[in-house]
Amino acid sequence: MKNVKDIMIKAREEKILIPAMNTPYPEMMKPIIRAVADTNSFALIEVARVEWEKFGAISTEVIYREYEKHRYPEHVRLHLDHVPVIDEDGLRVDYRSIIQTALNLGYESVMIDASRLDLDGNIAAAKEVVNIAHARNVPVEAELGAVLGHEAGPLPPYEELFSTGKGFTDIDEAIRFVKESGTDWLSVAVGSIHGAVSGAAASEKKVTARINQEHLAAIDKALGIPLVLHGGSGIDLANVREAATHGISKLNIGTDIRQVWEKTLASSGNKAAEDALYERVKEIITDELQVAGSAARLLV
Numbered sequence: 001m002k003n004v005k006d007i008m009i010k011a012r013e014e015k016i017l018i019p020a021m022n023t024p025y026p027e028m029m030k031p032i033i034r035a036v037a038d039t040n041s042f043a044l045i046e047v048a049r050v051e052w053e054k055f056g057a058i059s060t061e062v063i064y065r066e067y068e069k070h071r072y073p074e075h076v077r078l079h080l081d082h083v084p085v086i087d088e089d090g091l092r093v094d095y096r097s098i099i100q101t102a103l104n105l106g107y108e109s110v111m112i113d114a115s116r117l118d119l120d121g122n123i124a125a126a127k128e129v130v131n132i133a134h135a136r137n138v139p140v141e142a143e144l145g146a147v148l149g150h151e152a153g154p155l156p157p158y159e160e161l162f163s164t165g166k167g168f169t170d171i172d173e174a175i176r177f178v179k180e181s182g183t184d185w186l187s188v189a190v191g192s193i194h195g196a197v198s199g200a201a202a203s204e205k206k207v208t209a210r211i212n213q214e215h216l217a218a219i220d221k222a223l224g225i226p227l228v229l230h231g232g233s234g235i236d237l238a239n240v241r242e243a244a245t246h247g248i249s250k251l252n253i254g255t256d257i258r259q260v261w262e263k264t265l266a267s268s269g270n271k272a273a274e275d276a277l278y279e280r281v282k283e284i285i286t287d288e289l290q291v292a293g294s295a296a297r298l299l300v
């Protein structure tokens with residue numbers, strides 16, 4: 001069976017989006033995997049450090065054990081999302097031990113996020129993780145540019161961010177980054193923003209973001225590797241689908257499905273939350289991203 005690295009390369013060639021669904025609560029995994037399988041599509045399940053620090057994911061191990069119970073490699077694989085070198089509160093993180101633990105458990109791809117360091121620091125951290133992960137045949141995602149939103153405190157106005165291109169991934173830096181770090185996939189900043197993870201904003205609706213397609217296309221042409229779009233909840237849908245034609249192979253979806261889970265769980269309990277999440281994931285795959293049936297095309 002194809003590994004995730006080959007599946008992502010195929011997705012880029014075929015211009016098919018792979019949704020990467022965040023599971024800040026382990027109970028979210030079962031309905032998500034069922035929806036992915038029932039639509040004959042392919043998705044990643046992922047968990048980020050912030051989701052066991054600030055939400056209910058508990059640990060990489062708890063998420064892995066839940067994944068083992070529902071494992072379905074023809075449709076889903078498990079990815080370790082953001083392991084920051086410096087976290088959203090500005091604190092240093094022991095990223096090596098987190099990534100090593102995930103590799104030992106059997107995570108099938110991992111992300112190192114040193115995007116809060118300068119370019120040389122970001123390259124050095126990514127390269128180090130690439131060496132550790134590649135020794136286990138596990139592909140690595142890194143991030144270059146500033147996909148804002150996780151930080152505490154208010155964001156600058158979205159239109160100002162978009163029109164100035166502040167924090168967007170620089171093409172020359174990206175060429176150097178990929179060459180020197182050896183990263184397999186690159187998370188780029190081209191207009192999307194992360195959902196809030198703290199305060200009242202974490203349960204509010206996100207601002208609708210757009211993608212600078214020309215800039216994305218130029219990055220894609222320069223790099224030739226699968227690109228990743230973070231902050232997939234609340235991007236204009238036509239923009240998201242067009243991004244898949246410019247190298248975006250993996251789309252991270254966190255806030256949207258987390259809020260469906262949390263709100264339904266609070267009002268109507270566990271069974272209703274499972275049903276609501278299942279329906280929402282089906283809708284995202286079928287109607288919004290239009291990738292139903294993708295498993296057959298990606299895994300051949």
Ligand SMILES: [Zn+2]
Nearest residue numbers: 082230231252
């Ligand atoms: Zn992200």
